[in-house]
Amino acid sequence: MKITVLMENSAQDGLIPEHGLSFYVEYRGGRYLLDAGECGAVVYNAAKLGVDLSKVGKAALSHGHYDHADGFNAFFAVNPSASVYARPRITDPEIWAEKEYIGVNMGMFCRHEKRFDLAEGPRDLAEGLHLIPDRVKHEQSLVAETSEGLVVLNSCCHAGVVKILTQLSEQFPGTPIRAVLGGFHLMGKEGVTTLCPTPEKVRSIAAALRDDLKVQDIYTGHCTGDPAYALLEEELGDRLHHLTAGAVYEFAD
Known part of the structure; x- marks a missing residue:
């Protein structure tokens, strides 16, 4: 299994960063976004990285926020x-109680509505590659079974990364969690330089990721925020890795 980070808040030289996430996944002969x-x-970053997006067979939307969804206009x-x-409620106005609208661009969605396959999960993109919903009504994880354990991608973990992984551990009993990739939604309302929860x-x-869930590698960035990342690094050491556009991670299928 090979995962290429196509978009993140930070980027390697020659690539474009933006506040958002995108993962290109190669899994058992299939190509996914x-x-x-x-x-x-x-699209620009993919071309620079030698990724042919025209060859993607299936795509998924982790949740209904603009910084994950609106780039599909260019993908199409x-x-x-x-x-x-995606889950059906990605366009439900009831879930957007924010002062500022942060949902899917409805113009984009209406133009390409036939390209969106909306249903509740869990669903399989391929044998061993699952979309599994969590308690946030528009969010889902992409979960890959590998010979090393589960590789979990949840782009913002609004339900809480520990709760999400605990749920998945219950659904896949006896299977270790090899890695988790995504943002952990720990930044404050003022942006990535601020912290929302307490340091404790x-x-x-x-501690839960390390000792209870025993996750081997944690790849995070985006909405985690810089202060939270620094605290996680103190606790997790070399288990923690910073997501950035252009990074490539490989796991044995």
């Missing part, structure tokens, strides 16, 4: 056929 960032620069221009698997809470999250 999870999220597409916010503005379409994912280069990929004429791949469906985007962040340290407890790290």
Whole structure:
């Protein structure tokens, strides 16, 4: 299994960063896309990285926020056929109680509505590759079974990374969690330089990932925020890795 980070808040030289996430996943001969960032620069980054988005067979949307969904407008221009698997409530206005609208661009959604496959999960994109909903009504994880254990991608973990992984451990009893990739939604309302929970809470999250769930590698960035990342790093050491556009991670299928 090979995962290429196409979009993230930070980027390697020559790539475009933006506040968003996008993962290109190669798994057992198939090619998949999870999220597409916010503005379409994912297409530019993919080309720079030698990723042919026209070959993606299936795509998925982790949840209904613009910084993960709106880049699909550009993806559809280069990929004429791949469906985007998402939960039905990604466009439900009842879930957007924010002062500022942060949901899916409805113009984009209406233009490409037939490209979205909306249904409640769990659903399989392929044998061993699952979309599994969590308690946030528009969010889902992409979960890959590998010979090393589960590799879990949940782009923002609004339900809480520990709760999400605990749920998955119950659904896959006896299977270790090899890695988790995504943002942990720990930044404050003022942005990635601020912290929402207390430092003690962040340290407890790290302890649960390390000691209770025994996650081998944690790859995070985006909405985790810089202060939370620094606290996680103190607790997790070399288990923790910073997501950035252009990074490539490989796991044995």
